[in-house]
Amino acid sequence: MIQTPYILFLGDAVDPLTAKVAQGIRDWRPENVAGQIRMEGCQADMRIPDMTLAQARAAGAKTVVIGVANRGGEISQSWRKILIEALEEGFDLASGLHSLLRDEPDLAYAARMNGRKLHDVRVPGMRYPVANGIKRRGKRCLAVGTDCSVGKMYTALAMDAEMRARGLKSTFRATGQTGILITGSGVPLDAVVADFMAGAVEWLTPDNDDDHWDMIEGQGSLFHVSYSGVTLALIHGGQPDALILCDEPTRAHMRGLPGYRPPGLELLRDTALVLARVANPACQVVGISVNTQHLNDDQALEHMSAVETWMGLPAVDPFRQGAGRLVDALMAV
């Protein structure tokens, strides 16, 4: 567990896109954020109070979260002074960067000397068990995609927010770096050793109230040859009662795999259902989340209407339209 509230470190972000971790935290857990720290020349802005470390401390912040990624996922030399100061002033640090905080001797030393924690959320924090497949109480919903990076995390977060707004019991379960930083806990599934992947998902989504839903962040795709094993471990470890199919309809080829075309939604539905029903025979596909960012309004509405007709399921872009209809469909299960 990473301690909140956070102070978001945007460093010298070269553009707003590189601060997408900070953006995710600000959008989905604003209550966890005290403010932002920006260095000179920073081109990102979360529109929350700019603070010094001292001001952040006075505001109760506990952890400096690196909310920006530079090229290569390195811990930038220009950030060091302020990160070491943060440790000296009593903050923990959290990062989802490829380079680990713990591997930087100066940061590791400062953390040890000041009794602070370095949270590298790319690295599993524990040994997970082998999955046992035993049926758990409570309900689970998993977003599965035609490809990587089609909006699975966004969909799960949007549905979770909608459910909590309605007073329903829901917990977003993070399985990737950004999700873990947003919520402060989770499993970095792509870094777990093969034998324990499904067990890690079981651990992440334990027994719960009968009317509680875990909204599980999906990873990869059954049809993405680089990461499909992670996806199947999520399907089998998660024992989902409900699947949401996620698609980005303009993609010419699978992410990072020229020559591989994304599957159709019917094929994703049929394949995912067969596999999901191994772990949970009652599993159903309840809706479709369409990422229409590359379509204009008319195109988006036309596309979703067509999908809805042909698939016989609600098709929604939660970014444009909210997740209400997906939650309605989930509640009808």
Add this chain to the structure above:
Amino acid sequence: MIQTPYILFLGDAVDPLTAKVAQGIRDWRPENVAGQIRMEGCQADMRIPDMTLAQARAAGAKTVVIGVANRGGEISQSWRKILIEALEEGFDLASGLHSLLRDEPDLAYAARMNGRKLHDVRVPGMRYPVANGIKRRGKRCLAVGTDCSVGKMYTALAMDAEMRARGLKSTFRATGQTGILITGSGVPLDAVVADFMAGAVEWLTPDNDDDHWDMIEGQGSLFHVSYSGVTLALIHGGQPDALILCDEPTRAHMRGLPGYRPPGLELLRDTALVLARVANPACQVVGISVNTQHLNDDQALEHMSAVETWMGLPAVDPFRQGAGRLVDALMAV
């Protein structure tokens, strides 16, 4: 690469079954084995020359392979004296046990002092790349099972042996501890980090002659919730041209998963093919390997004949009947 020839260490094996690693090496790579070392009370016997370490050295042996597993996969206290002697006399050690040789201070020290290698084949020896999905030259065959431990390794080894006996180009590609010790190399796939599983399989089965076949050792099952992710990584990383379905028809539930019934062969065929054709659209299911160890001769023949009729594919128990008909089917692809 583990250096051959081996001397097989059977220790104080309490029964022949606990020496199944040694048995596998003796059965499949007898040319790699100089002899066996048995301690007092050893209840296993590979029917190869008993040797002292000095005799093994004189016979040219390079590596002492721990061919026995005791309860818990520990390195037995009673083995230590001889293992340290072996290092002092110039042998490397190789083990697939759960407990690692390198974690034993006395063995690690003796190895370092004598410049010898400790091969813990459960641990990946390198960092594997992320899979790129690029089509490779040469052909690949993968055994996929209705369950774990139904004979996938045996099937691949038997087909590889038959192909080489016919003068065809074939390489068995090991993906588990026993297979790696048998051949001296491979990938311990269940110990690889999730993101790199499929990439490890690509690395293991590289470009090759157009008429060369990799016979890839399968792991887990698409229908085994604990390990299915490993299986899918094999299917996508392996880009198989041919699948062999493996079944053990008397199993009441999936291994280690009471309440989970093994899938039918049709469902395995259809599910595996859809997924395999993502990476290799030409993939075909060419035959069925039936593990009939729990059936008598009549039952076995009757069962295989029925499977053959209903699936329209050759159904063979390679242990009883040899792998000839499976290789015939493969060559007809």
